[in-house]
Amino acid sequence: xxxxxxSFACATEIRSRPMTDIKxxxxxxxxxxxxxxxxxxxxxxxxxxxxxxxxxxxxxxxLKKYDYRPNIYAVNQNRKLTKNVGVVVPYLADxxxxxxxxxxEQRCIDAGYSPTLxxxxxxADLERDILDNLxxxxxxxxxxxxxxxxxxxxxxxxxxxxxxxxxxxxxxQDVGLAFxxxxxxxxxxxxxxxLCRTGEPPCFFxxxxxxxxxxxxxxxxxxRAMEHLGHSPVMVQVEGRGWAFEEIGRAGGIKxxxxxxxxTRTVLCSNDRLAIGLLAACYQKEVRVxxxxxxxxxxxxxxxxxxxxxxxxxxTTIAQDYDAVSRRAVRTLFDAVESGTETTTHETVLFExxxxxxxxx
Numbered sequence: 560x561x562x563x564x565x566s567f568a569c570a571t572e573i574r575s576r577p578m579t580d581i582k583x584x585x586x587x588x589x590x591x592x593x594x595x596x597x598x599x600x601x602x603x604x605x606x607x608x609x610x611x612x613x614x615x616x617x618x619x620x621x622l623k624k625y626d627y628r629p630n631i632y633a634v635n636q637n638r639k640l641t642k643n644v645g646v647v648v649p650y651l652a653d654x655x656x657x658x659x660x661x662x663x664e665q666r667c668i669d670a671g672y673s674p675t676l677x678x679x680x681x682x683a684d685l686e687r688d689i690l691d692n693l694x695x696x697x698x699x700x701x702x703x704x705x706x707x708x709x710x711x712x713x714x715x716x717x718x719x720x721x722x723x724x725x726x727x728x729x730x731x732q733d734v735g736l737a738f739x740x741x742x743x744x745x746x747x748x749x750x751x752x753x754l755c756r757t758g759e760p761p762c763f764f765x766x767x768x769x770x771x772x773x774x775x776x777x778x779x780x781x782x783r784a785m786e787h788l789g790h791s792p793v794m795v796q797v798e799g800r801g802w803a804f805e806e807i808g809r810a811g812g813i814k815x816x817x818x819x820x821x822x823t824r825t826v827l828c829s830n831d832r833l834a835i836g837l838l839a840a841c842y843q844k845e846v847r848v849x850x851x852x853x854x855x856x857x858x859x860x861x862x863x864x865x866x867x868x869x870x871x872x873x874x875t876t877i878a879q880d881y882d883a884v885s886r887r888a889v890r891t892l893f894d895a896v897e898s899g900t901e902t903t904t905h906e907t908v909l910f911e912x913x914x915x916x917x918x919x920x
Contacts, residue, residue, distance in 0.1 A: 583625050583626075583627040586600055586601065586604070589621070589625065589627050592621075592625065593617070593618070593621035593625075595614075595617070595618065595621070596720040596721065597720075597721060598720070598721060598722075599614060599618075600618060603615060603618050641696070641697050641698060641699055642671065642672045642673050642699060643672070643673050643675060643696050643697065643698040643699060644667050644672045644673065644674045644675070644698055644699055644700055644701065644702065644892075645674075645675055645677065645693040645696065645698045645700075645701040645702070645703070645722075646660055646663055646664060646667070646674050646675065646676045646677065646701070646702050646703075647676075647677045647678075647679065647686070647689055647690075647693070647701065647702070647703040647704065647705075648660050648676070648677070648678055648679070648704045648728075649678070649679050649680075649681055649686070649704055649705070649706045649707075649729075649770075649771075649802070650678060650679075650680060650681050650802045651676070651678035651680075652678075652802075653802065653832070654864060654865040654866060655831075655832075655862060655864055655865065655879075656678075656704065656728075657865075658865050658881055659704075659727070659728070659881050659884065659885055660676055662881055662882065662885035663702055663727075663885045663888065663889060664676060666885060666886065666889040667889060670889070670893055672699065672893075675693075675696065675698075677689045677692075677693065679706060680802075681706065681709075681770060681801055681802040682709075683706060683709040683710060683711060686705070686706055686709075686710060686711070687711050687714045690714055690715065690718040693718075693722070694718060694721060694722060698722055699723070699896050700722060700723040700724065700725070700892045700893070700895070700896045701718075701722050701723070701724045701725075701892075702724070702725050702726075702727060702888055702889065702892060703715075703724055703725075703726055703727070703735070704726070704727050704728035704729055705726060705728075705729045705731050706729070706770070707729035707731075707770070707771050707772040707773075708770075708772055709770075710729075710731060712731055712734065715731060715734055715735075716734055719734055719735045719736075723736055723892060723895050723896050724736060724892075725737050725738075725739060725888050725889075725891050725892045726738045726739070726740075727739045727740055727884060727885075727888045728740055728741075728771075728773070728884075729771060729772055729773065730772075730907070733905045734905075735905070736891060736892065736895050736905070736906070737888075737891045737905060737906035737907065737908065738905075738906070738907045738908070739884055739887045739888040739891060739908045739910075740884060740908075740909060740910070741773075741879045741880070741884065741909060741910055741911075741912060742909040742910060742911045742912065743773045743776040743777050743780065743861075744776055744777070744779070744780035744783075745780075745909075745911045745912060746777060746780070746861050746877040746912040747776075747777045747778075747780035747781045747784060747827075747861065748780050748783070748784045749877055749912065749914055750827060750859055750861065750875075750876075750877050750914065751780075751781055751784035751785060751788070751827065752784065752788070753914055753916075754825050754827060754857070754859060754920060755785075755788050755790065757920075758824065758825055758850075758857055758920075759823045759824045759825045759857075760785060760788070760790040760823060760825065761781075761823065761825040761826060761827035761857075761859065762793035762794070762795050762820075762821055762822060762823050762825070762826055762827070763778060763781045763792065763793065763794050763795065763827055763829070764795045764797070764808075764811075764812070764815070764826050764827065764828045764829065764833060764834075764837060765777075765778060765794065765795070765796055765797070765828070765829035765833070766796070766797060766798075766799055766800075766804075766807060766811075766829065766833070767796040767797060767798055767799075768799070768800050769829065770800070770801060770802055771830075774829045774830070777829055777830075777861060778794070778829065781827065793822055793823065795811075795815050795820045795821065795826070797810070797811025797812070797814070797815065798811065799811065804830065804832035804833050804835075804836060805832050805833075805835050805836040805839070806836060807833065807836060808828065808832065808833035808834065808835065808836020808837045808839075808840070809836035809837070809839045809840045809843075810836075810840075811836070811837075811840075812836060812837035812839070812840030812841065813840045813843060813844060815840075816840060816841070816844045816846060817844070821856065824855065824856055824857060825856070825857040825858075825859070825920065826856065826857070826858050826859070827859050827860075827861075828858065828859065828860045828861070829861065830860060830861050830862050830864075831860035831861065831862045831863065831864035831866075831867045831874060831876055832860075832862075832864060833860070834858055834859065834860030834867075834870075834874055834876070834919075835860075835864070835866065835867070835870055835874070837858055838858060838870050838871070838874070838919070841856060841858070842871075848872060848919055849872045849918050849919055849920075850918060850919075850920065851918070857875075857919065857920035858874070858875075858919045858920060859874070859875045859876060859919065859920040860874050860875070860876040860877075861876060861877050861912075862876060862877070862878075862879055863876045863877065863878030863879060863912075863915055864876070867915075867917075868917065870919070872917065872918035872919045873917035873918050873919060874917055874919045875915065875916055875917045875918075875919050875920035876915050876917075877912035877913065877914060877915065878912055878913045878914075878915050879910075879912055880910045880911075880912070880913070883910045884910055887908055887910075891906065891908075
């Protein structure tokens with residue numbers, strides 16, 4: 560710290576007469592009026608060499624312009640990071656998010672941090688409020704699964720400027736330190752190949768207005784895979800908004816069965832929760848699902864939802880690697896927090912899925 564203060568003193572002593580009459584009262588105001596983020600300015604005052612050369616030149620020009628001297632005691636206090644870590648998911652009632660949040664929480668605890676879990680309940684306004692409340696906790700960092708399409712991108716960007724953040728599950732392009740998630744196109748391509756190889760090519764069962772942007776990547780990959788294998792893609796889109804996927808799948812599945820929308824004997828669902836709803840619809844309409852003799856429909860999903868092995872029949876699907884995603888997300892965040900270095904590039908890490916063959920397809 561002595562060297563840092565000496566470096567800062569050298570930077571301030573060479574200043575000439577201030578070029579403006581604006582009086583800066585604190586570091587927050589200095590950062591705002593200079594067009595810089597508060598963490599970047601704080602990092603410079605701690606050690607000018609810890610920021611990029613271009614950033615350092617910009618800060619020193621602003622120091623000269625506004626004749627600002629930081630409160631060194633406040634700088635020292637701000638360096639004492641808390642051990643709080645925020646974990647935000649879009650819908651905690653979904654066992655998928657509950658499982659991955661549990662995994663992330665345990666890794667944070669094992670690393671000596673105190674995680675606090677938030678659910679935005681599929682509500683963009685609540686997600687924005689959570690970011691504001693989380694910032695007040697002065698967290699060391701955050702791990703966030705955004706809503707995706709409903710997320711206020713600007714609010715998330717501002718939060719990520721203040722708090723080291725790693726996104727998972729849903730990617731908001733170039734926001735945060737990194738995105739760690741699953742290779743959704745690979746998921747769809749892998750299961751389409753399997754379904755075509757073992758029976759009739761599948762139609763694609765999805766929500767007309769999906770809540771999660773991963774659904775679009777899966778649909779696009781389904782189309783590519785079907786065309787690559789010489790088959791015509793068939794979409795079966797159902798009405799419904801929000802996160803009640805099972806009920807949307809059940810109601811939409813009943814309608815699709817009654818109106819003959821499943822033109823092949825195989826259905827690939829956009830996610831396992833929709834597939835669970837479709838299985839309920841098939842039971843209600845007395846349609847036998849599976850590979851055994853007498854079955855008239857095969858049903859498959861994507862994700863390996865924690866309940867998928869317990870459906871009737873057990874669901875064929877592609878398994879997400881919960882362990883790998885949570886491990887990499889937590890490690891990426893803590894490496895950045897504990898090194899204190901300024902990240903210049905956004906990292907994207909995707910993990911492939913694994914085919915899980917069960918009785919439904």
